[in-house]
Amino acid sequence: MLHIPLTLYLLLIKILGIIALFWGTNSTFAAVTKTNYHYLTMVVFSEDHIQETRRRGRIEVICGSMFSGKTEELIRRLKRAKFARQRVEIFKPALDTRYSEEEVVSHDSNSIASTPIDTSASILLFSSDKDVIGIDEAQFFDEGLINVCNQLADSGVRVIVAGLDMDFKRIPFGPIPALCAIADEVTKVHAICVKCGNLAYASHRITKSDKRVLLGEKADYEPLCRECYRKAIEEEQTIQ
Numbered sequence: 706m707l708h709i710p711l712t713l714y715l716l717l718i719k720i721l722g723i724i725a726l727f728w729g730t731n732s733t734f735a736a737v738t739k740t741n742y743h744y745l746t747m748v749v750f751s752e753d754h755i756q757e758t759r760r761r762g763r764i765e766v767i768c769g770s771m772f773s774g775k776t777e778e779l780i781r782r783l784k785r786a787k788f789a790r791q792r793v794e795i796f797k798p799a800l801d802t803r804y805s806e807e808e809v810v811s812h813d814s815n816s817i818a819s820t821p822i823d824t825s826a827s828i829l830l831f832s833s834d835k836d837v838i839g840i841d842e843a844q845f846f847d848e849g850l851i852n853v854c855n856q857l858a859d860s861g862v863r864v865i866v867a868g869l870d871m872d873f874k875r876i877p878f879g880p881i882p883a884l885c886a887i888a889d890e891v892t893k894v895h896a897i898c899v900k901c902g903n904l905a906y907a908s909h910r911i912t913k914s915d916k917r918v919l920l921g922e923k924a925d926y927e928p929l930c931r932e933c934y935r936k937a938i939e940e941e942q943t944i945q
C-alpha cells in the first residue's frame with residue numbers, strides 16, 4: 706500500500722471532507738468521505754479547546770476508582786490552564802497527608818502545588834479573582850461543596866473536581882454523586898483490574914478495617930472489575 710505520512714493523510718481527508726460537505730449529494734463518495742471526516746475530527750481533534758480557554762463558568766467532575774488516573778487528569782487540565790495564563794487555585798482536604806501535606810500528588814509522582822483546607826467553605830475565601838479552581842480527593846469534603854461549586858461556576862469560574870465515586874463497599878462517596886448530578890461534564894476514568902486485566906471500577910480494601918476513611922495506597926487497596934470484586938468479597942465472607 707502507498708505509504709503517506711499521517712498528517713498528509715489527515716489533511717487529504719479533511720480537504721475531501723470539506724468538498725463533500727459542500728457537494729451535498731447523496732453519492733457514496735460523499736457519504737464515505739463525510740463519515741471519515743467526522744470520525745477523524747472526532748477522534749484526532751477531540752480537544753475541547755474553547756471550553757478550556759474561554760472564561761465561562763462550568764463544573765467538570767473526574768471520578769472513578771483508586772489508581773484510575775483522576776489526579777493525573779486533574780493535574781493535566783490544571784497545568785494546561787496555567788499555560789493559558791489563567792489564574793488557577795487548587796485545593797485538597799487537609800486530612801489527606803498521604804504523599805505530601807502541601808501538594809496534590811498522583812500515584813505516578815506527578816504533582817502540583819495546592820492549598821490544604823478543612824471545610825468546603827474555605828474554598829470561597831481563597832477563590833476571589835480566580836479563573837479555574839481544582840479540587841482533589843473531593844469525596845472527603847462536606848456536602849457544602851456542592852453549593853460552593855455551583856456558586857463558583859455561576860460566577861464564571863471553571864471548577865474541576867476529582868474524587869472517588871464509591872467507597873470500598875461500593876457505596877457512593879460523600880458529595881461526589883451530587884456533584885456528578887450538577888456537573889456540566891463528568892469524566893469517569895478506570896484503572897486496570899489487578900486480577901484479570903479488564904477495566905476496574907471499584908476499590909477493594911485489602912487491609913482489615915471497617916472505617917470509611919482509611920488513607921492508603923497499594924498495600925491497602927486494589928482496583929478490581931465487577932466480577933473480581935464480587936469474587937473477592939465472596940472469598941472474604943467464606944473465610945470469616
Ligand SMILES: Nc1ncnc2c1ncn2[C@@H]1O[C@H](COP(=O)(O)OP(=O)(O)O)[C@@H](O)[C@H]1O
Nearest residue numbers: 770771772773774775776777811812813896897
Ligand atoms: N492497576 C492499575 N491501573 C491503572 N493504573 C495504575 C494501576 N496501578 C498503578 N497505577 C498507576 O496509577 C497512575 C494513576 O494515578 P492517579 O492519577 O494518582 O490515580 P487516582 O487519582 O485515580 O488514584 C497510573 O498512571 C499508573 O501509573
Ligand SMILES: Cc1cn([C@H]2C[C@H](O)[C@@H](COP(=O)(O)O)O2)c(=O)[nH]c1=O
Nearest residue numbers: 770771772872873908917918919920921
Ligand atoms: C476506597 C476508599 C479509599 N479511601 C482513601 C484511600 C486513599 O487515601 C484515598 C483515595 O485516593 P486516590 O487518589 O483515589 O487513589 O481515599 C478511603 O478513605 N476510603 C475508601 O473507602
Ligand SMILES: [Zn+2]
Nearest residue numbers: 898901930933
Ligand atoms: Zn477483574
